[in-house]
Amino acid sequence: MSILVSQRVISDEIEKIHAGEALGDPQPRLDFAPYRSAVLRHPARSLRYADPEGAELVAPVFGFTDVDGLESDLTIGGAGEPIGERIMVRGRVLGGDGRPVRRQLVEIWQANAAGRYAHRRDQHPAPLDPNFTGAGRCLTDEQGCYSFTTIKPGPYPWHNHHNAWRPAHIHFSLFGTDFTQRMVTQMYFPGDPLSAFDPIYQSITSERARARLVAAYDHDLSRHDFLLGYRWDIVLTGRHATVMEDDDA
Amino acid sequence: MPELTAPDLAATPGQTIGPFFGYALPYPGDRELVPGGSAGSVRLHGYVYDGEGNGVEDALLEIRQADTSGAVPAVSGSLRRGGAPFTGWGRSSTDADGHYWFSTVEPGPAGPGSAPFFAVAVFARGLLNRLFTRAYPPAGPVVLDADALLASLDAAERRAMMAVREADGSLRFDVYLQGPRETPFLSFPGHLR
Numbered sequence: 001m002s003i004l005v006s007q008r009v010i011s012d013e014i015e016k017i018h019a020g021e022a023l024g025d026p027q028p029r030l031d032f033a034p035y036r037s038a039v040l041r042h043p044a045r046s047l048r049y050a051d052p053e054g055a056e057l058v059a060p061v062f063g064f065t066d067v068d069g070l071e072s073d074l075t076i077g078g079a080g081e082p083i084g085e086r087i088m089v090r091g092r093v094l095g096g097d098g099r100p101v102r103r104q105l106v107e108i109w110q111a112n113a114a115g116r117y118a119h120r121r122d123q124h125p126a127p128l129d130p131n132f133t134g135a136g137r138c139l140t141d142e143q144g145c146y147s148f149t150t151i152k153p154g155p156y157p158w159h160n161h162h163n164a165w166r167p168a169h170i171h172f173s174l175f176g177t178d179f180t181q182r183m184v185t186q187m188y189f190p191g192d193p194l195s196a197f198d199p200i201y202q203s204i205t206s207e208r209a210r211a212r213l214v215a216a217y218d219h220d221l222s223r224h225d226f227l228l229g230y231r232w233d234i235v236l237t238g239r240h241a242t243v244m245e246d247d248d249a
Numbered sequence: 250m251p252e253l254t255a256p257d258l259a260a261t262p263g264q265t266i267g268p269f270f271g272y273a274l275p276y277p278g279d280r281e282l283v284p285g286g287s288a289g290s291v292r293l294h295g296y297v298y299d300g301e302g303n304g305v306e307d308a309l310l311e312i313r314q315a316d317t318s319g320a321v322p323a324v325s326g327s328l329r330r331g332g333a334p335f336t337g338w339g340r341s342s343t344d345a346d347g348h349y350w351f352s353t354v355e356p357g358p359a360g361p362g363s364a365p366f367f368a369v370a371v372f373a374r375g376l377l378n379r380l381f382t383r384a385y386p387p388a389g390p391v392v393l394d395a396d397a398l399l400a401s402l403d404a405a406e407r408r409a410m411m412a413v414r415e416a417d418g419s420l421r422f423d424v425y426l427q428g429p430r431e432t433p434f435l436s437f438p439g440h441l442r
Contacts, residue, residue: 054359
């Protein structure tokens, strides 16, 4: 078993990389050693520039036969109520041109309120919740809006370094209108003190870009006696395919 | 219409898929664009390797492709495939050895002067953002030489984007995230910021 380095060592490495980038990169650096798992899993050569063709220009299509409306409520899968702070996360999926991404699939997964995933490889000593699996799906509506009812996930420890803790987050999987817009990311919560220490979040060297992963508390979304609301909009990269007329509506 | 929290329209950053997607993203039939072993089907499979040649046991691959005529389907039904038409999209997680597989059909060409290919998106724990590449089925030199992307690559890079026909007819395409055989990964104009 390898000896884990301290948070100080990781934080120093992060600081050094950030200081070396005047403007900061708005997308995560793939070569980011403070996240130890990236060391052998990032391409060393630069990406090849290509013009998208054929299947790259057309995202897969999903419909109401694919996704049940109930899949957007992660609190109703069990026999009882899951433990934790009930929340709604809502926002819009937009293309880089600002157009809403309509009727498209959004998938999420997350830890439970205690910071435990319903996954066999998560073995940290926090309880599983029999009423919460933490996986959900929905289709965006005509305005590109998605909405999930869930439980606020807890932070959890991991073994990147000694005393490493992931800030609370929800994983998002997103499609656009081109397949080139496909992306997976993580949504964080405002004011999380763990974000500063987290090498995954800090792999985005632009502070402004990091802030784009943080949801906003939205009191108008909160519901009396029931849940707290968070709003998080997602902008995909630019599309290439010719825009069809009905998208102008 | 709700207020935007992202009014500047800068792209939202990606993040790693992490280690725990396995109970959320895979689903029954995810890698069977057509039923395994059905007439006209082909098995597209391979391994995802890290920089030391170890199989990546927590990667996820997605393919997007044309049908045999070269048309790209835009039909729903990928998540509940029972009887659905060919959707041209599939998803396969890797196993403990880093192996993935799809049951699909061989794509036709997108148009004149382009070689048929599977568009591939790669996700993994340790990979901080998704990667795109292409897997080209074997074809004659006239077809391959006319393809703009393949023509721009050197011989080794070009080999790395070619799927290999195996004795049983399967197509083998390995993804090297790093190292001497590193797979060429793609950046598209829309990714520029």
